Amino acid sequence: MLDDLTDRGLHPLLAARWSPTTFDPMFDLETTQIELLVEAARWAPSAGNSQPWAFIVGRRGDDTHRRLVRHLAASSRRWAPSASVLVANLAHRYVADTDWEYSEFSLYDLGQAVAHMTIQAQALGLSARQFRAFDRSGVADEFGVPDHWEVTTMSAFGLVPSGASSPAHPPAGRSRERRPVRELLWTGQ
Template sequence: MRDRWSPRWLDASAEVTDAQLQAMLEAARWAPSYGNSQPARYMVGRRGDTTYSRIFEVLSRRNQEWAQNAPVLILGIAMTVNHKGTLPLNEYGLGLATENLVLQAVDEGLVAHQMGGFNAEGARILFELPPEARPVVVIAVGKLGDRSSIPEDLRERELAPRKRLPLSEIAFTGEWGKPFTAEP
């Protein structure tokens, strides 16, 4: 998991194999979900096909600048309703499935960058999604490119060391704000 990160410089000549994509989607399929509701759905586009073009079209201009090098773009969709009714925690379920997908990408020697910068309503229209299908995330998948291909305005951010909050700020015990500590 520590090898997972979200670079913005991808190798424009790299390919993602069918076997790699299949493994990633299988990993997503086996993710846990509330009540086994399995709300995650994906539109998978490969460079050069219509699905890819549609996903690329709805990306923010800023994301288009670097995502154009990704051989695969995936639109993550949360189903809000199924045959049993409204699906609580549907975005949480999509998030769990997408994390599995991303971790499998890393295991396959790939990188994956999740994006919220896209026009969800535009995606709904282009893909003629039903009302219960909610576009939530786009994932660019590929192989790491040469550092020299990082756009100048992103270089400092992309090359900075990764930062995470300390455990004492995210895990508490007894009362809010009292850091959890493991027994030796």
């Protein structure tokens, strides 16, 4: 599938991206790599350039990481702690008619910033899996996130261990089916 998509001109960073649930538990990201992930988010477009995003970044082994891991759901606890970095993604909440700095598009904008991070990770030879299987209010309480910020998702970044799969090829049997293009195009009929 990857070869077919790249032959047709889809950018290799997009064609090769997939979300692993196995990360090399010995691999650490360089500080400069983590800075680049945040930089990629920083340069995402946003409504009115409001930049309604913030991130809690934990490196495996540090205190922030330990505090994030505490709030993982049973399903993500099986794989996420072994990623090199966990990032909690926060969006600024919007209050209609009182909030001129931010907009009702903050979740849209945050998603786009996280997509930037994900593709930047891919460009660095890393992988990412975004996930919502954690206690969002638990993370908000843990880190004193004020009410006008919403803890939305987390992202796990790291290296896929060599072996059964490679960063460019998801393990055989993993379903990554996509709806056909014709179903994505609204014709108005």
